[in-house]
Amino acid sequence: MDAPHRHASPAMPHAPQLRIPATYMRGGTSKGVFFRLQDLPAEAQVPGPARNALLMRVIGSPDPYGKHTDGMGGATSSTSKCVIISASTRPGHDVDYLYGQVSIDTAFVDWSGNCGNLSTAVGPFAIANGFIPAERIPQDGIVTVRVWQANIGKTILVHVPVSGGQVQETGDFELDGVTFPAAEIVLEFLDPSDEGEAGGAMFPTGHLVDDLDVPGVGTLKATMIAAGIPTVFVNAADIGYDGTELQPAINDDKAALAKLEAIRVAGALRMGLIQSPQEAATRQHTPKVAFVAPPKAYVASSGKQVAADAIDLNVRALSMGKLHHAMMGTASVAIATAAAVPGTLVNLAAGGGTRDAVRFGHPSGTLRVGASVEQRDGQWTVTRAVMSRSARVLMEGWVRVPHD
Structure with missing residues (x-):
């Protein structure tokens, strides 16, 4: 033949x-x-x-x-x-x-x-x-x-x-x-601050911490901020994590990805970025969803040891539906800005108080980012964020x- x-x-x-x-x-x-x-x-x-x-x-x-x-x-x-x-x-x-x-x-x-x-x-x-x-x-x-x-x-x-x-x-x-x-x-x-799109304020809901109702998940404490990129922060412990997770722990778990996407969609609705859950499919890049936790030692994806006393907190963030291998630059701005505002979940995970810079742990290691915030007419805003890259x-x- x-x-x-x-x-x-x-x-x-x-x-x-x-x-x-x-x-x-x-x-x-x-x-x-x-x-x-x-x-x-x-x-x-x-x-x-x-x-x-x-x-x-x-x-x-x-x-x-x-x-x-x-x-x-x-x-x-x-x-x-x-x-x-x-x-x-x-x-x-x-x-x-x-x-x-x-x-x-x-x-x-x-x-x-x-x-x-x-x-x-x-x-x-x-x-x-x-x-x-x-x-x-x-x-x-x-x-x-x-x-x-x-x-x-x-x-x-x-x-x-x-x-x-x-x-x-x-x-x-x-x-x-x-x-x-x-x-x-x-x-x-x-x-x-990405105020133009997110309701005209750095904190679009008017609160530093909200009770966010997430269908199929429950009610979670959340900080929703429009700085660098609109981002929804939740506590790692509230969704079953400790903040030291690497990519496989999240990306190989379809249920975890679905839960985190549900949080992202609920946050997008609450921030006024979308009008219906269906719109989230056409807006995958924003907002981001991230979970935060107090400092805890872990081994980064490279094998590098990250000591608890070398960081202010741990943060893990998702991009386009998957846990990011390090940290997005725009989300880093959101992290530093939220850390600088007393009372946000990010600030509390970092120990509270006031600060103009934060060093956080991510899956690949650590990153230091500075942010200058101030209140104008009772509204928080960020004037500048600084970081080093290559x-x-x-x-x-x-x-x-x-x-x-």
């Missing part, structure tokens, strides 16, 4: 793939495909189905196998990301930064929030791609790139080290969740996608 074979259809011409200039970058504990807006095909230079289709094909989504074998994605929320950079239309800013979180197994790109980790890479990308005037780039020193975060309408200052007139990428700064050391990049998130170019050239 002859071996089975397939016949090409003579009626179907095969167009060559599109070849689009792109840079593959790591920023913090994430990585993504970076584009200059001007390099995208004309139909993808504006928001809409063509742009979404292009970015999904670049990443390799939707992928029912959950592997991203036929794309640039890494089949995790940390690695299924695209960034579009353009010269800023905003006075006093260098670049506009638009971020797309690409779903892995569904045909969906979420534009509802920022990626704090990839924010780190926006500065180096802007310098390397000609968005910063040459006279602002010293031979050796720091270049501050003023970034307009277009998804949420906020300013980020990215302080990028320069050596020999070029972005310095190598160095001895170590970031838990990233295997190798690199150059330190300091991020400043200015006025990072970034580097992994590959640059052209990404190719089929013409359709």
Whole structure:
């Protein structure tokens, strides 16, 4: 018997793939495909189905196998990301930064929030791609790139080290969740409360702690905050955890994931981010859900020992329905902000009182984040959050996608 074979259809011409200039970058504990807006095909230079289709094909989504074998994605929320950079239309800013979180197994790109980790890479990308005037780039020193975060309408200052007139990428700064050391990049998130969307207040419900009714779970104490990214915090102990969990403990447990998604949906409704539970399916990136606990020693995913006296509290957060391997940069802003406000669940887990910085434990190790908060007309707000990350170019050239 002859071996089975397939016949090409003579009626179907095969167009060559599109070849689009792109840079593959790591920023913090994430990585993504970076584009200059001007390099995208004309139909993808504006928001809409063509742009979404292009970015999904670049990443390799939707992928029912959950592997991203036929794309640039890494089949995790940390690695299924695209960034579009353009010269800023905003006075006093260098670049506009638009971020797309690409779903892995569904045909969906979420534009509802920022990626704090990839924010780190926006500065180096802007310098390397000609968005910063040459006279602002010293031979050796720091270049501050003023970034307009277009998804949420906020300013980020990215302080990028320069050596020999070029972005310095190598160095001895170590970031838990990233295997190798690199150059330190300091991020400043200015006025990072996400008040415009979440009811006009950093605490959208008007309370530091709420009783949150979660269908199928019960009533939980919750702190719901819109800072960095809208986030729903609950106590680890109230849902059966101690805050030292690593990814397998959550991601291999379908019941746990369902419970945490139910908390996220209930929080989104209570914060006014969605009007019905069904809307949550089209808003996977925000809000985040996280659980907090007092400091307790554990062994991080790398095998590193984290001592209880080395941290203020433990935090575990979910991104796109799975426990994050480290901590999202935007959620880190939410953690630091909530920790700075006396009486929130995050603040209480860290021992209470007032503070302007917090060091928390996450599955890959620890992270220190600073936040400055104040009360204005009786409402809490955050004026600035600061953290150190690193970034580097992994590959640059052209990404190719089929013409359709």
